Amino acid sequence: MNHLFSLTPCDRGPIVNIREQDISSFEICLCVTGYRPLVKVGDSTSKGQTMAEDPAGKLPSLHSSISGKVIDVKKDFIRIQEDGERTAQPLDFSTLNTGSMLESLRHGGIDTRPFKPENTLIINAVPAESGLDGHRFLIEEFNDIMLEGLAFLKKALVPKACALALPAGMNWTLQGCSSHEIAPVYPNGLNAMVVKAVTGQEMPPEVSVINAAELYRIGRTLHGRQPVSDIMVKVGSTLFQAPVGTPVGLLVKMAGFSVADNDRVILGGPLSGEAVYSLNHGIGPETQGICVIPSGPEPTIKDAPCVGCGECVIRCPARLMPNMISRHAEFGLFENTLSYNIAACFECGLCTYWCTAQRPVLHYIRLAKKELSQQPILEDLREKA
Numbered sequence: 001m002n003h004l005f006s007l008t009p010c011d012r013g014p015i016v017n018i019r020e021q022d023i024s025s026f027e028i029c030l031c032v033t034g035y036r037p038l039v040k041v042g043d044s045t046s047k048g049q050t051m052a053e054d055p056a057g058k059l060p061s062l063h064s065s066i067s068g069k070v071i072d073v074k075k076d077f078i079r080i081q082e083d084g085e086r087t088a089q090p091l092d093f094s095t096l097n098t099g100s101m102l103e104s105l106r107h108g109g110i111d112t113r114p115f116k117p118e119n120t121l122i123i124n125a126v127p128a129e130s131g132l133d134g135h136r137f138l139i140e141e142f143n144d145i146m147l148e149g150l151a152f153l154k155k156a157l158v159p160k161a162c163a164l165a166l167p168a169g170m171n172w173t174l175q176g177c178s179s180h181e182i183a184p185v186y187p188n189g190l191n192a193m194v195v196k197a198v199t200g201q202e203m204p205p206e207v208s209v210i211n212a213a214e215l216y217r218i219g220r221t222l223h224g225r226q227p228v229s230d231i232m233v234k235v236g237s238t239l240f241q242a243p244v245g246t247p248v249g250l251l252v253k254m255a256g257f258s259v260a261d262n263d264r265v266i267l268g269g270p271l272s273g274e275a276v277y278s279l280n281h282g283i284g285p286e287t288q289g290i291c292v293i294p295s296g297p298e299p300t301i302k303d304a305p306c307v308g309c310g311e312c313v314i315r316c317p318a319r320l321m322p323n324m325i326s327r328h329a330e331f332g333l334f335e336n337t338l339s340y341n342i343a344a345c346f347e348c349g350l351c352t353y354w355c356t357a358q359r360p361v362l363h364y365i366r367l368a369k370k371e372l373s374q375q376p377i378l379e380d381l382r383e384k385a
């Protein structure tokens, strides 16, 4: 099998803890696109302090993972240089009703949008892409922390049932969850595919799904009453424990990569991840991995017209017409993509991988989704996903 498609978790190697490395003038860079910054240049910050809020009150709050001094604030990022050892006031999780419990989690940095009361709750422990298996360590070493998160969710949401989806061949369990083995082949680990495999239905509204690393973050946030500041990030074969906001350039260098001009550094996996434009870009709370794609004589993507071969249609696991969606998006006809059910695309990237003409099909789809994101219809469909 092409290694890009294998989702079998790798054997666990040693973990490189960024906080234990000798790094002079350590800085973090928090991506705050769409957020309202709450700090200005020169402010002192504490570890766990809220740095930016979503003006609409839906996205999780963003926190500093270090104590330090704010050295830059722009529309898209906040940079903080490490300085001292201050910690923010503990979070309060003493509330008792569903709404306020979820709101406490959101203030603690957890994305609560997938959660609906009385749904079936699926914990997805299948790697999203090849090599993005850092959660293996969390499941095997911190099962108790995950159970603490699960207990809170059960109290807040009263789910109809709880299920753990895991790659076939692993012996992971989570008490109180039925186990469902999934064939470890891409794209089976993406949430939409896992939901279909567990329930037999496509995008049923009565199902909520989160990945296992997110359940750990919930448990850890409750346990420490602080936002989770460190995450597990896989870079090549190296697993890092790194503060949120650690620059990708630092991680790829420590993993032994040197990035040349025109190489691509991708947040996430090579099939569905997104390239960063700067090595100063910081990892986000949900980053699971980084990969480096060297430039070659042949570009992986071309500004080429669609030749109508239909290969992307055959390969699309959502049974969409990526050719038509991308053609309309290419020419700015974003609303037309709605009639091709663009909201059902779960961004696996297989259309781009298999495209005969090497078109950036997924990029066009993401562009159209971004342009349409203010329209209620896409928002409604996404919330149901």
Ligand code: SF4
Binding pocket: 315, 316, 317, 318, 319, 320, 321, 322, 344, 345, 346, 347, 348, 349, 350, 351, 352, 362, 365
């Ligand atoms: S990324 Fe492409 S192949 Fe994957 S679901 Fe979307 S349209 Fe289909």
Ligand code: SF4
Binding pocket: 305, 306, 307, 308, 309, 310, 311, 312, 313, 322, 323, 326, 354, 355, 356, 357, 358, 359, 361
């Ligand atoms: S695979 Fe590429 S060239 Fe072929 S129909 Fe799809 S978008 Fe067009």
